[in-house]
Amino acid sequence: MTKQEVRDKYIAKRKALSPRQLEDISDAICHMVFSKYQLEGKKISIFLPIERNKEINTYKIWEKAKSFGAQVAIPKANFKTNEMKQVIFDSEDQLEISDYGIPEPKRGRVVAAEHFDYVFVPLLAVDKHGNRVGYGKGFYDRFLKKCSPRCTFIGLNHFDELEDDIEGIEFHDIKLNTCITPNKIYRF
Numbered sequence: 001m002t003k004q005e006v007r008d009k010y011i012a013k014r015k016a017l018s019p020r021q022l023e024d025i026s027d028a029i030c031h032m033v034f035s036k037y038q039l040e041g042k043k044i045s046i047f048l049p050i051e052r053n054k055e056i057n058t059y060k061i062w063e064k065a066k067s068f069g070a071q072v073a074i075p076k077a078n079f080k081t082n083e084m085k086q087v088i089f090d091s092e093d094q095l096e097i098s099d100y101g102i103p104e105p106k107r108g109r110v111v112a113a114e115h116f117d118y119v120f121v122p123l124l125a126v127d128k129h130g131n132r133v134g135y136g137k138g139f140y141d142r143f144l145k146k147c148s149p150r151c152t153f154i155g156l157n158h159f160d161e162l163e164d165d166i167e168g169i170e171f172h173d174i175k176l177n178t179c180i181t182p183n184k185i186y187r188f
Contacts, residue, residue, distance in 0.1 A: 003168045006133045010124040014054040014158060025158050026057035028182035033061055033154075036185055037118065039070040043111065045086045046120040048074055048095070048103040055122060056156050059092075073111045076104045077139055084139045086111045113146035121176060123155045127163040130155075130175035130188030144174040155179040162186065 049055035065072050073086035089108030123132040155176040160183050179186040
């Protein structure tokens, strides 16, 4: 399937999820993250969910990682320049919802891409080679390119199945190192 066909398929699958199913998926993924990764003292970037798109609720991961002493940054996207910066801030009351429905920090300390140990990456789908499909704007591909080679890129996927292949993957599309689903961890 092409990227657009994959996008359409997984957007429809997400729309079909009940609030309870989404909560169960989010809780299972949070459990998988902390059963696999030691985040104490690490620098991580994690997206916060666009609720209208039924994205995985990553607030629990953000809060728990902070409680373990991780430095946790949240992306802030600039849709005029198509760039994304990572911002560390103190509390949820410093968040605002952008015009695109993205929870973003109003202010905070910007962390350069090369300093991260882990980046948790949103996606709609991923194939068996670690190629991900997002919404198609390329924000994460541009950001991940700037990260250190030691940084681990971790996709969080609602569904356990992976696509065999996604047609139309290009040289600028950055592969994941790992994908966490509610019941599995895939390494690429």
